[in-house]
Amino acid sequence: MKQLELTPRLALLASWVSEGARLADIGTDHAYLPVWLMLAGRLRAAIASDLRAGPLDRARATGKTWGVADRIDFRLGPGLDTVAPEEADTVVIAGMGGETIAAILAAAPWTADGKHRLLLQPMTRAWELRTFLADNGYAITREALVRDRGTLYPVMEAGAGKMTLSLGQLHGGAGLTRDPLGDRYLIEQIVRLEMAVAGLNRGTGEKSRARADETRDVITALLAMREEWRHAQCR
Template sequence: ECDTIVIAGMGGENIAQILAGAPWTADGRHTLLLQPQSRAEALRRFLAEHGYAIAREALVRDRGFLYPVIEAGAGEMHLTLGRQWAGADLLYDPLGDRYIIEKIIQLQAAAAGSNRASAPEARERGDYARAVITELLQMREEWRHANCPGN
């Protein structure tokens, strides 16, 4: 009976679980407006793997925190690791630079923790974090070139 579904104010993993329980949301007749409070990368990955495509994404600031707002619907998309973590299309978002920096800092802390551990799984998590950081640094440069002429 509706054409737009809003799911907001919870973690990206919880939003993904809700969508997994409602596969009819990927039938092409619904627009999804999703606003994860955390783990947005998990939600973006879920969307890409389950027949959804992100049409638009924007950042909002609330009480000093940045949150993505994602418009999605049925479709196919491929997201690099960097786009999973820092947004599918935030090249011209005025808050994009700050958001990318926050993700880099978060992943640097994770990589540092993994470096101190001796388990092979920890090293793999550290390698993953470093791979994402590399992509995020490249995305930040792209953002700077698109938004700061002369830099």
């Protein structure tokens, strides 16, 4: 049988899962990540959980196809409601918006108990997730970028801790100064925000003006980060 191949995004996440982990993959959909890790002999236990029955059926089907369905616990329900804290030491929440990942963590405060390693991969609104983590007793211990089908995605490792992030870091990444894709990521954020400012400038109200000013502050912070990134590359 052919080997199960992960996309670059899932492959990076897989490479960050420690040998012998007890994994909970939240929003698992096809369960490619837990199935791949189980086939590689890297997991002691795995929970594959999803909010919806359709994705969970797909997850079970992947497990059956690859002969590991009986070694993975498939669970249906929202976020981490399906997992007891002592069942997992590694929690992956990937492939969702940053605000959804933040809401899932907010509903499971035990994820900040210092006993869990969180591997988080927001598809959009990463800054909302970084803000939530900084404000709620988590620290990002590692962050990297991965390019998947032409799009750049941040991947974060987080756990209990304290961190203060600058405006630039909230939007441009917590530790991407040395990432080879860091400059590209900053440019993408700047372009997106410039477009937002152009939209806000078309508005006439006080609110639009205030949001345009805030957004310009973020752009300025990101431009400064680009300078930092350049210096870090020269060292």
